[in-house]
Structures are given as C-alpha cells and as structure tokens.
Amino acid sequence: MERLSAALPFDSDTPMPSLRSSRASGKPSVVRKAARAETDRSDRFFRHLVSSMRNGVLAVTRTGLVAEMNAEAFRIFQLKRTPTAIGRPFTEVLSKHPDIIRVLHSAFELSHLPNRAELRLRSNGKVIGYTLSHVRDERGRGEGVALFFKDLTKVEQMEERERLRDRLVALGEMAAAIAHEVKNPLAGIEVMAGVLKRQVADPDAQSVLADIIDEAKMANRIVHEALEFVRPIRLQVEHTSIEDVISDSVNLAEGKMSRRDIDLQLHVAPGLPPIQGDRHQLCQLFTNLLINAFEALEGRGAVEITAREGALDDESQGTGNDAHPPVRTVIVDVADDGPGVPKELRDRIFNAFFTTKPQGSGLGLAIVRKVVDAHDGTIDILRGGRGTRFRVTLPVSGADDWFTAKAGSGATSRSTHD
Numbered sequence: 497m498e499r500l501s502a503a504l505p506f507d508s509d510t511p512m513p514s515l516r517s518s519r520a521s522g523k524p525s526v527v528r529k530a531a532r533a534e535t536d537r538s539d540r541f542f543r544h545l546v547s548s549m550r551n552g553v554l555a556v557t558r559t560g561l562v563a564e565m566n567a568e569a570f571r572i573f574q575l576k577r578t579p580t581a582i583g584r585p586f587t588e589v590l591s592k593h594p595d596i597i598r599v600l601h602s603a604f605e606l607s608h609l610p611n612r613a614e615l616r617l618r619s620n621g622k623v624i625g626y627t628l629s630h631v632r633d634e635r636g637r638g639e640g641v642a643l644f645f646k647d648l649t650k651v652e653q654m655e656e657r658e659r660l661r662d663r664l665v666a667l668g669e670m671a672a673a674i675a676h677e678v679k680n681p682l683a684g685i686e687v688m689a690g691v692l693k694r695q696v697a698d699p700d701a702q703s704v705l706a707d708i709i710d711e712a713k714m715a716n717r718i719v720h721e722a723l724e725f726v727r728p729i730r731l732q733v734e735h736t737s738i739e740d741v742i743s744d745s746v747n748l749a750e751g752k753m754s755r756r757d758i759d760l761q762l763h764v765a766p767g768l769p770p771i772q773g774d775r776h777q778l779c780q781l782f783t784n785l786l787i788n789a790f791e792a793l794e795g796r797g798a799v800e801i802t803a804r805e806g807a808l809d810d811e812s813q814g815t816g817n818d819a820h821p822p823v824r825t826v827i828v829d830v831a832d833d834g835p836g837v838p839k840e841l842r843d844r845i846f847n848a849f850f851t852t853k854p855q856g857s858g859l860g861l862a863i864v865r866k867v868v869d870a871h872d873g874t875i876d877i878l879r880g881g882r883g884t885r886f887r888v889t890l891p892v893s894g895a896d897d898w899f900t901a902k903a904g905s906g907a908t909s910r911s912t913h914d
Contacts, residue, residue: 557640603641686712731774745782756795765804781867792834824892831885
C-alpha cells in the first residue's frame with residue numbers, strides 16, 4: 497500500500513531560477529521595481545503554498561537554523577506555533593524530539609538521502625512517514641536540508657486493526673470447530689456430578705462434587721466468552737441514550753456480582769446527545785467495566801461514573817480553511833479507588849486471555865475494546881491519582897457513516913470483526 501503521498505508538487509533538489517534585473521535602456525528603475533514586486537509576489541505564493549500544505553514541512557539551513565516550518569509540522573510535533581521558531585537553531589526548536597534531531601544531523605552527512613522512511617516519535621508516540629532532500633543553489637552547492645513528512649498514526653492504527661481482525665478470524669474458525677466438542681462433555685460432567693451429589697450422603701463427597709460442578713460451569717463460561725469474543729459483532733445501530741445505557745449497565749453488573757459495601761456514584765451531564773450505537777453491546781461494555789471495578793475493590797471502596805459531552809479534532813482532515821469541524825463525542829469515565837493497574841501491565845490488559853485474577857477468563861476487557869472499536873470509539877487508562885480510571889470516548893454519529901438512517905425506521909445493522 498502506498499503509505500506516503502508525494503509531499504510537494506515540485507522537487508526541492510531542483511535549483512530555483514534566479515530573477516535577474518533587466519537592463520532595459522531608458523527606465524532601469526521602473527524595471528527593477530517591477531522585478532522586485534514580482535519577486536515579492538512569488539515569495540508570498542510559495543510561503544502560502546507551504547503553510548497550507550497537509551504535509552509537514554521543515555527546512556533547515558546548512559548553519560543549523562530553521563528556515564521554514566509550516567503549521568502542520570507544529571501540529572505533528574505538538575509544538576506551540578510561534579514565528580520566533582524561524583531563525584533559531586533546529587536543535588532548540590526540536591529539543592523535545594531527539595529522533596528528528598538525529599535524522600536532520602545525519603542528512604547533512606549523507607550524499608544520498610532516503611526517499612521514503614518511517615519513524616515513531618518517542619516523545620508523543622506518533623508515527624510519521626518522511627522524505628529528506630538537500631536544498632541547493634543555482635550552482636549546485638548545498639544550502640540546507642528539507643524534511644517533508646506526514647502523520648501516519650491513524651494509518652498504523654488501521655493496519656493494526658486489520659492484523660487483529662485477521663487473527664480473530666483465524667481464532668474464530670478454530671474456536672467454532674472445537675466448541676461443540678468441548679461444550680458437550682462439560683455439560684455431561686456437570687449433569688452427572690449433579691446426579692451423584694443428590695445420591696451421595698457423605699459430606700466430603702458432596703464437597704468434591706460441588707467443586708466439580710463449579711469448575712465445569714466456569715469452564716463452560718470461558719468457552720462461551722471465547723466464542724462471543726471471536727464472533728463478529730453485528731451492531732443494531734439506533735439512537736441510543738448513554739444515560740439509559742449506564743443505568744441498565746449498573747443493574748446488570750449488580751445482578752451478576754454483589755457490590756456489598758462499594759459506594760457507587762453517577763454523574764451524568766444533563767442534555768447529553770444520543771449516539772448512534774448498539775444499546776445491547778454498549779450495555780455489555782459498561783457492565784464489564786463495572787464488574788472489573790467491583791472485583792478490584794473486593795467489596796469495599798468507591799466507584800464513580802461520569803458522562804459528559806466532548807469534541808475530537810479530526811486530525812486526518814488537514815489544517816487551514818479546509819479542516820473539518822471537531823467531531824462531537826460523549827466521554828464516559830469509570831473510576832475506582834482500588835489498587836490500580838501496574839504500569840508494566842497497562843499495555844496488556846486489553847489483550848485476549850490476559851488476566852491477573854485467579855478465576856478470570858481474560859476476556860472481559862478484550863470484549864470491551866472490541867465493542868469500543870466497533871463503534872469507532874477509543875478507550876484509555878488515565879494515569880495519575882489513585883485506583884483505575886477507564887475513559888471511553890464514543891462519537892455521537894458513526895465516524896465513517898457506515899449506516900444511513902431511514903425516516904421513521906428502527907435500528908439498522910452493521911457488522912464488524914474488530
């Protein structure tokens with residue numbers, strides 16, 4: 497897949513023609529003024545061209561000073577846009593990005609520069625695709641280096657989703673093949689252990705049989721959750737109230753697990769817009785998060801759910817006059833004051849079958865992420881403070897417009913493997 501589009505409509509290695517003043521006899525001053533005016537217009541045009549580009553542009557002189565840096569470059573590097581950056585050493589302007597500093601330093605030392613390359617910025621985690629080019633004058637002498645780059649973070653995320661979908665499809669085929677062979681013996685074990693338990697009077701034997709029944713039920717539940725996880729989600733999309741979803745999720749979570757002395761607080765902002773989503777799947781999402789919080793607190797502590805409206809800048813639409821308005825979102829936080837998630841485990845807790853609980857299946861949070869992805873949303877673990885805080889961000893309407901609402905119609909369907 498062609499991942500990096502052409503950064504500029506011209507080759508920056510091509511020397512720019514110089515504008516020579518005409519020696520026309522009779523009116524040299526008039527001609528010189530006209531030439532200067534034309535030069536000024538040309539200079540403004542190229543500056544406007546660079547500033548309005550959807551790719552980042554960074555030009556550095558051979559003395560190491562920033563000669564040009566457009567708005568997209570400031571955005572990708574997450575730097576405050578300021579005119580004082582021009583003319584300063586690039587090592588100072590990009591002090592938060594040592595990866596880029598190394599790339600620019602190496603560009604001055606190489607005769608052949610990479611046409612296309614990728615780099616993950618350690619400072620902010622963004623993935624960029626970039627092209628380097630020498631800037632030369634009319635005689636071919638090096639004047640500096642230009643870096644043209646594009647934010648590929650969303651492309652990287654989409655490719656990761658595709659890889660995950662392929663793995664899930666393979667896992668689903670395997671799970672579907674063995675599910676019948678596993679569920680039938682488990683059901684037989686559970687039934688026969690129940691029969692024996694009713695016939696045997698020995699207390700020790702009763703205890704052993706009760707353990708067998710419990711283990712068989714747990715194994716059957718794991719098989720069921722595994723099938724649910726690998727099965728493609730078929731969304732029944734409709735206008736859905738997040739307030740109603742949260743209320744139903746609380747009832748479902750309390751029905752599955754007693755919260756005992758856990759204090760549960762709800763803070764839902766009034767007037768939240770309904771979102772386009774599957775009510776059943778969203779209930780499962782927040783039910784799993786609540787059960788996860790109840791299990792972490794072990795019957796004592798506090799859980800807080802907050803919901804509010806937000807906005808998400810659509811960075812893929814470029815900058816300037818053609819940028820799209822922010823996407824309206826609903827943000828829901830589920831926080832507890834429990835022991836929290838260790839830093840070294842935060843990148844793994846959404847992986848399937850990963851769990852730190854003795855009786856856990858490792859699929860609760862994996863299903864949560866799957867449902868969030870199916871709704872074009874995001875889920876994050878916020879750092880800082882005590883306990884664990886999950887933040888779910890859902891667009892008010894589908895980001896990709898995969899459905900079309902019909903006048904007077906009910907729910908519409910949407911299927912995804914993610």
